[in-house]
Amino acid sequence: MGRAVTDALTDTVGMVAGPAADRDGDAAAVFAGSDVVIDFTPPGHTARHAGLAAAHGTACVVGTTGLAAADHAAMDAAAMDVALVQAGNFSLGVNLLTAFTRRAAAILDDGWDIEILEMHHRHKVDAPSGTATLLGEAAAHGRGVALDDVARRSRDGVIGERPAGEIGFATLRGGSVIGEHEVIFAAGSERLVLAHRAEDRGLFARGALTAARWAATAAPGRYDMLDVLGLKD
Ligand SMILES: NC(=O)C1=CN([C@@H]2O[C@H](COP(=O)(O)OP(=O)(O)OC[C@H]3O[C@@H](n4cnc5c(N)ncnc54)[C@H](OP(=O)(O)O)[C@@H]3O)[C@@H](O)[C@H]2O)C=CC1
Ligand SMILES: O=C(O)C1=N[C@H](C(=O)O)C[C@H](O)C1
Secondary structure, three states: OHHHHHHHHHHHHOOOOOOOOOHHHHHHHHHHOOOEEEEOOOOOOHHHHHHHHHHHOOEEEEOOOOOOHHHHHHHHHHOOOOEEEEOOOOOHHHHHHHHHHHHHHHHOOOOOEEEEEEEEOOOOOOOOOHHHHHHHHHHHHHHOOOHHHHEEOOOOOOOOOOOOOOEEEEEEEOOOOOOEEEEEEEOOOOEEEEEEEOOOOHHHHHHHHHHHHHHHOOOOEEEOHHHHHOOOO
């Protein structure tokens, strides 16, 4: 994603990326010298980077997925001082899909089983994907429940019948798949499938740049891509 973001910057403002930063030594310098930092590091660095954003008064766009509760707590704390946009997916299509998912889940009762299927390339380290989690949260929100109370993140062995109200996740990994997601609503006699296919990683990079421009002038606070796109209810 780092390369995709620098390519998108070159395409949009003609900027040429400088040498890669010495990650540990220079992270503080990067935050100190920037209006906005776009962070697509692997899981494990988000809390530290959120702290640096707050310490240097630098807005931040976080694309990293596989986030832990401590990362969210650190981002909430940083958002008291700076604008912080965090999104499991920066594409317009996926963010529209979250709105559709929430609406469908609100309309369809728990006679409709909700399952979320995702597939990504073989190098992805976290599961379920950030997007799948985002879609699960949208479905849970539509149902008026907390995702952690109803999520089934894996199934193996003799696990019994599926309880009503469960939101299931299925993870596929392989090859070079950029990102595919389906939200399946399955009832006794019919099935509704909402789907998104990403066809180019530049899609996420362009969305992150849109978020960065937006964050540069936003008041301190914790935001997501629906805020950036003006799609919040
Ligand atoms: N929100 C969204 O729309 C999207 C989110 N993502 C998420 O972004 C994250 C990164 O994905 P991806 O680019 O595929 O992962 P990669 O592993 O391909 O790239 C991660 C990069 O971060 C570098 N890195 C590792 N540690 C640090 C550090 N402490 N400081 C600075 N750089 C560091 C790595 O360097 P090196 O290789 O030398 O270790 C590598 O270049 C994942 O969590 C992924 O799920 C991805 C696509 C879209
Ligand atoms: O790791 C990836 O590649 C992607 N990660 C994000 C996620 O976890 O949902 C977004 C996109 O699907 C690609």
